[in-house]
Amino acid sequence: MDPCDHYEEVMQPFLDRSLSVEEQVSVETHLESCPWCSPRFRFEQELRGYVRVACSEEMSPSLKAKLAALRTPLL
Amino acid sequence: MSETDTEGRRIANEARDRVRFEEEALGLSDQVFRVARGLVNSREEAEDLVQQTYERAFRSWRSFTPGTNLRAWLLRILTNLNIDRARRVQRRPETQPMEEGDYYLYNRLEESAGRPLEEERVVERLSQDDVVGALSAVPHDFRDVLVLVDIGDFSYQDAAQILDIPIGTVMSRLHRARRVLKQELADRAVEAP
Numbered sequence: 671m672d673p674c675d676h677y678e679e680v681m682q683p684f685l686d687r688s689l690s691v692e693e694q695v696s697v698e699t700h701l702e703s704c705p706w707c708s709p710r711f712r713f714e715q716e717l718r719g720y721v722r723v724a725c726s727e728e729m730s731p732s733l734k735a736k737l738a739a740l741r742t743p744l745l
Numbered sequence: 746m747s748e749t750d751t752e753g754r755r756i757a758n759e760a761r762d763r764v765r766f767e768e769e770a771l772g773l774s775d776q777v778f779r780v781a782r783g784l785v786n787s788r789e790e791a792e793d794l795v796q797q798t799y800e801r802a803f804r805s806w807r808s809f810t811p812g813t814n815l816r817a818w819l820l821r822i823l824t825n826l827n828i829d830r831a832r833r834v835q836r837r838p839e840t841q842p843m844e845e846g847d848y849y850l851y852n853r854l855e856e857s858a859g860r861p862l863e864e865e866r867v868v869e870r871l872s873q874d875d876v877v878g879a880l881s882a883v884p885h886d887f888r889d890v891l892v893l894v895d896i897g898d899f900s901y902q903d904a905a906q907i908l909d910i911p912i913g914t915v916m917s918r919l920h921r922a923r924r925v926l927k928q929e930l931a932d933r934a935v936e937a938p
Contacts, residue, residue, distance in 0.1 A: 681847050682920055710851045713867050717850075718895060720868040721926070724876035725896050729778040733792045737774055737799050741767045744760075 673700070677707045681714060766806045770799065773816050776897065780820060783892035784827050786881045794830070798823040814903065821907045824889060831885060850927035853935045871934045879929035887922035890915055895923070 677700055683689050684697045701708045777798065781791040801822050802809075809818050854870055855862050883891060893904040894915070901919075905912040 675846075678847050682923060688916075709862065709867075710848045713851045713862075714847065716866070716868045717871075717927075720871065721876055721880070722896050724871075724873040725783050725880060725892075726779055727782050727788065727791075729775055729795070730788075730792070733778070733795065734774065736796055737771060740796075740799050740803050741771070742763055742803070744764070 674704065674706050677701075677704070678710075681707075681711055685711070685715060685718070762811070763806060766809065766811075767803060769815055770802055770806075770819060773819060774799070776816060777819050777823060780892055780897040781823060781827075783880065783896045784824070784889060794823060794827060797826050801826070817899065817903045817907055820893065820897070820899070821909075824893075824907055827889075844921070844924060845928050845931075847924060847927070849924070850931045850935075853931040857935045871930060875930055875933040878933055879926050882929045883922055883925050887918050887925060890918040891922035891926065894919055 677697060680689060680693065680697060684694065687694070689697065701711060774795065778791060778795050781794045781798075782788065785791050785794060798819060802819055809815065851862070851867070854867060880888065880891075889908055890904055893899040893907060894901065899907065901912050901915045904919075905915045908915070910918075
């Protein structure tokens with residue numbers, strides 16, 4: 671198996687920081703010298719940020735007002 | 746102290762706790778809306794869902810344990826309502842997409858550009874519509890986890906609690922969900938070869 675296939679498999683847990691310290695270090699070492707994997711890891715990182723921004727819509731003021739109106743009236 | 750005094754104090758305390766609960770819950774509404782918007786396909790549906798969530802939350806505020814995670818408690822209500830709603834509209838059976846690897850989208854983008862993409866801001870090749878469309882194509886069970894963790898910033902633990910599934914399931918669904926999202930993005934953003 672191509673070693674890069676292994677790093678493709680562990681990319682998500684690596685970026686989630688859920689690998690063991692040894693595994694984490696092994697990925698970092700590989701990335702320093704691998705022109706195939708390193709841009710793909712950077713892309714994934716950027717993509718996650720982009721997905722968050724692209725899917726974030728502001729709540730409308732009218733909904734905000736409706737929610738506030740649901741409060742129990744103070745006597 | 747007379748019984749009337751004690752009763753009066755109890756009512757006053759409860760009113761105070763209730764106001765505090767409602768204010769705290771309203772303070773989280775932007776975050777709740779953001780998750781809702783990720784879970785459903787239109788702004789209108791998201792607004793309805795958030796409104797129903799707050800109606801139910803304010804009705805059953807006594808079942809919230811003070812000092813626990815209110816944001817997760819609200820989202821649990823919301824995801825349950827969303828599941829009920831999805832059942833009502835009889836969503837079509839979800840086909841299991843072919844599973845490509847994690848590098849698939851990047852590889853497709855690079856292929857279509859015909860040169861390495863390294864020094865570019867690759868994500869700019871993806872429009873906001875592509876992302877929103879791709880997310881809506883991710884099967885619900887996977888989408889719920891993706892939205893909670895990657896858009897709502899919930900921990901695996903919180904997502905597991907909200908969806909009432911084991912943490913291992915959260916992790917495996919998240920992993921699949923991100924891959925499916927990238928496949929869907931590739932289908933939208935990259936012209937067929």
